Amino acid sequence: MLTILTGSQFGDEGKGKVVDVLAPSYDIIARFQGGDNAGHTVKVGGRTFKLHTIPSGVLYDVRLLIGPGVVMNPRVLLEEFSQLEEGGVVVDGNKLGIDAKTSIIMPYHIVMDELAETRRRERIGTTKRGIAYAYMDKVSREEVQFADIVDKERLRRKLETILPAKRAYLEAMGADDEQLERAFDTEWLFEAGERLSCHITDVSREVNVALSQGKRVLAEGAQGTHLDIIHGTQKYVTSSSTIAGSACASLGVGPTMVDEVVGIVKAYITRVGEGPLPTEQHGDVGEHMQQVGGEYGTTTGRLRRCGWFDVPLLRKSIALNGYTSLVLTKLDVLGGLDPIKICTSYELDGTTLDYPPELTSDLARCTPVYEELEGWDEDISGARSFEELPSAARRYVERLEELLGVPIPIISTGPGREQTIQR
Template sequence: MFTIITGSQFGDEGKGKIVDLMSGDYDLVVRFQGGNNAGHTVKVGEDVYKLHLIPSGFLLDSRVLIGPGTVVDPEVLAEEMDMLAEGGIELSPEKMGVDAKTSIIMPYHIELDVMREAKRTEKIGTTGRGIGFAYIDKVARDEIRMADLTSKDKLLQRLSELAPSKEAAIRELDGNPGIVMDEQLIDKYVKLGERLAPYITDVSYEVNKALDDGKSVLAEGAQGTHLDVIHGTQKFVTSSCTIAGSACANIGVGPTKVDSVLGIVKAYITRVGEGPMPTELFDDAGKQIQTVGGEVGTTTGRSRRCGWFDLPLLKKAIYLNGYTSIALTKLDVLSNLDPIKVCVSYELGGEVLDYPPEDAADLAACKPVYEDLPGWENDLTAVKSFDDLPQAAKDYVLYLEDKMGVPVDYISVGPAREQTFRK
């Protein structure tokens, strides 16, 4: 079985928790895009793991893989491995693999990222971690790959080829061009390469071989659908393709192998950074959702903007991903809000739209058209089944399910693994 999981909104929908919950049923869990600009939090009992690169299945028996469509800061990866080791979780080469073709985020990528964002008159909300510039180099065929870190001679050869253009680009942005060929940084990356060398693998081969052998594979995406570099809210997007179809290209497996696509949907909507968000709330309801939901970015520490559920955006996510089922998260956060509003369409220039306009500026100008649903006062965090939900909460789930046209398979009422149940 081959299952793909993606976020259906602007990221932060709770993918890490759902992947952790499901990974016990899968032999391989594979991260297929993004870098350490994405974060996921896994909570088991009193233990909380905040990670940015390592796939969520590390707690169970799954082998976790980082695919060639990702970009990896090797220092961050090593720090995550050390953090898990301190908690008694050792990631051996038998437990984790990193594709040889994975692009490496180099110090000059981070320098370029920070300097470029500082020069923008209209910020796009980059995390400053070099992700975009690493992807630029991938497309330009100027990348450093994981395999290049395993040999100092190989790394120096690649850097000597790239140095003139990188130094010139940094100099133009008033940055420090000496960072490109800094000897101490090069030695550090070579040591990181030596440490990670035993983990290098061919992810495409592993996945295809596993499927041929009747094993199960779970592909884990980062960020969310509307941050997709092609289909998202340009220019306020990430640097990679976040939708389900990109899992096949970024891992290296044919689309005919896909059996199911699970969309992670928050019971409301949030966004970190800049960009249009038609249902954003600036009132007490928005503050309550942000506070109760703990809406702070795992990676950036920035407060997330909060809004009511946006059906037009969700409809587009369903089209883009081809979801076969939905996991609805953070239903508990909506307790003690009455009414609960759902955006069913937009008003733009005197027209009513039930699907988002292509242009991000037009989306920013859209006024949400709401339907009101009754709220509930009950604390949902101890609920263990759909039947035990208060009627208003059940009605909200069934209403969304009907409007989405995709079955809700999972419902989450808290951050812990045991706070998620099948509908």
């Protein structure tokens, strides 16, 4: 059985917690795209693990895979190993496999990213982790792959070929001496490759063999649907395809093998960085969502922009991903707000739209049309069944199901693993 799980908004929907909840039902959890620009937070037993590369099911006895559609910074991965080891979790070659073709985020990618963002007249809001430039090298066939760094002689030959052109490029971008020094600090890669060599694998082969044996595989995406490089709110997007179809291409498994597609959706909406957010709230409501929801980016620490639930954007997410079910997170954050609003459509140039316009510039001009529902004051973080929720909270969930036409069988009422309602 193959399940694909993606974020349905702009990322930060709570995928880390949801994967942690679902993990016991799966044999393999495979990350299929993105880099360490995405952060997944898992809270268990008073401990908080902030993961950027390792799939979120790391706390369970499951096989973890990083697919060739991912771009990986070995230094960040090794830092995650150390964080987990401090918590008593050892990640060895039996626990984690990394595809031989996974692209490596090199130091020069990070410096290029920094320089490019600084020079832009209109900022994108990149995390400056080198993600875009690593993907550019994949497309131009000038990448360093995981198979390269686990073989010292192979890595030396690759660097001798690549580095002169990268130096010329950085000098043309105006890199100073300090930036050039950081960009070409590559000696640590040899030791990192040696430490990580036990993790090399063929992810496509592993996944297909597991499925043929009747095992259960969960494909875990990073970021969110509307940050997709093709279908997102360009140019304010990430550098990979974040939608469900990307899982098949990136992991190397046929689409006929997919059984379920699960979308993670926050009970409101948030966005980090630039780009349109039609329902954004700047007053007391937005501040409530930020403070109560702890809306700070896992990777950057930046304050997230917050707004009411946006149904038109979710309709597009459902079309792009083909969701069979949704998981609703952070329902508890809406407690204390009355009324609670749901954006059911947009007004644009005198026309009512129930689906987002194609152009990002048009989306930025849309005015949300709201439906109001009764709020609740009760603390729902301790609710363990749907029936324990206040009637207004239940009605909110049911109304979303009516508007979206997709069931919501799982509801999160807090950051802890146990704060989950399964209907």
